[in-house]
Amino acid sequence: MFARPYFVRPVCPPRPQTALTLPAFVADVRIFFLIVEPYLGRRYEALPEIIGGELERRHRSAVLSVAAMFALTALLVVLAYADVRPPLPASLHNSSVQGALWFSILFFGLGAMALRRARFSAMRLQVITDLRGIPGLLATLQRTTRLAAWCGGAIALAGYLLTSLQGDIGYMLKAAVVAVAVLLYCYPRRSAWQRVVAATQTPGGLTAPPPAKGTSA
Numbered sequence: 657m658f659a660r661p662y663f664v665r666p667v668c669p670p671r672p673q674t675a676l677t678l679p680a681f682v683a684d685v686r687i688f689f690l691i692v693e694p695y696l697g698r699r700y701e702a703l704p705e706i707i708g709g710e711l712e713r714r715h716r717s718a719v720l721s722v723a724a725m726f727a728l729t730a731l732l733v734v735l736a737y738a739d740v741r742p743p744l745p746a747s748l749h750n751s752s753v754q755g756a757l758w759f760s761i762l763f764f765g766l767g768a769m770a771l772r773r774a775r776f777s778a779m780r781l782q783v784i785t786d787l788r789g790i791p792g793l794l795a796t797l798q799r800t801t802r803l804a805a806w807c808g809g810a811i812a813l814a815g816y817l818l819t820s821l822q823g824d825i826g827y828m829l830k831a832a833v834v835a836v837a838v839l840l841y842c843y844p845r846r847s848a849w850q851r852v853v854a855a856t857q858t859p860g861g862l863t864a865p866p867p868a869k870g871t872s873a
Contacts, residue, residue, distance in 0.1 A: 707790050711849060714794045718801040718844040725805045729812040729835045736828035741820040749821055757814045757821075761831055764814075768807035768838045775800040785856040793856060797849055804842035811835040 774780075775796065785793045815831020818824075 707853065710791055710794055711846075711853065714798040715844055715846050715849055718798045718805075721802045722805045722808075722839055722843050725809040725812070725835070725839055728809050729832050729839070732812050732816040733828055733832050736816055736819045736825050744817075744820060754818060754821060757818050760814045761811050761834060764807040764810045765834050765838055768804040768842060771807070772800060772804050772842055781852065782856060790853060790856070793853065794849070797844070797852070801842055801844045805839060808835040808838040808842070811838060 781793060781796065784796050788795075811831055812835040815828045815835070818827035818831065
């Protein structure tokens with residue numbers, strides 16, 4: 657039997673321990689923030705750019721929706737003048753259907769204005785901003801504008817159906833005037849959207865009372 661060799665484990669000298677003093681801790685914290693500060697600055701500087709890009713995208717989409725309804729109204733007016741009528745069943749040629757179409761014009765016209773006023777109320781927009789942030793606010797502005805614009809398109813379509821049923825171009829013209837009024841009322845102004853976004857970031861938000869006359873805002 658051979659004896660197992662015996663190895664002596666070297667003993668490392670203990671490392672000198674330095675006491676953590678308050679000046680040394682403060683210096684370490686300062687160095688940490690000097691390293692991290694540029695990255696934090698880039699992040700917060702990019703935040704307005706992100707919001708601006710989101711506002712630009714959603715505002716463009718809302719404008720295109722309104723423009724599409726303007727184009728639809730103009731197209732229906734041209735078709736009515738050209739006496740281009742769709743083949744409608746004979747059961748629609750009665751007074752009750754015509755009354756329903758006139759009621760739909762009134763309903764969509766007043767409904768678009770009531771919808772925009774209700775969904776653009778300051779308290780509602782501020783609550784949406786508090787819950788879903790600026791992206792949620794911009795989504796609400798875009799969605800409401802689209803719904804109001806579609807109401808204008810529905811009014812123009814109802815006028816075209818009335819003209820097709822009665823053969824009177826005046827019905828189309830009257831409906832087109834109402835549709836254009838609704839579309840102009842709901843047309844999204846970018847400066848207004850920017851003011852709403854800026855107002856939500858103020859201490860009082862959109863629900864803050866306006867400054868009194870003679871005082872600075």
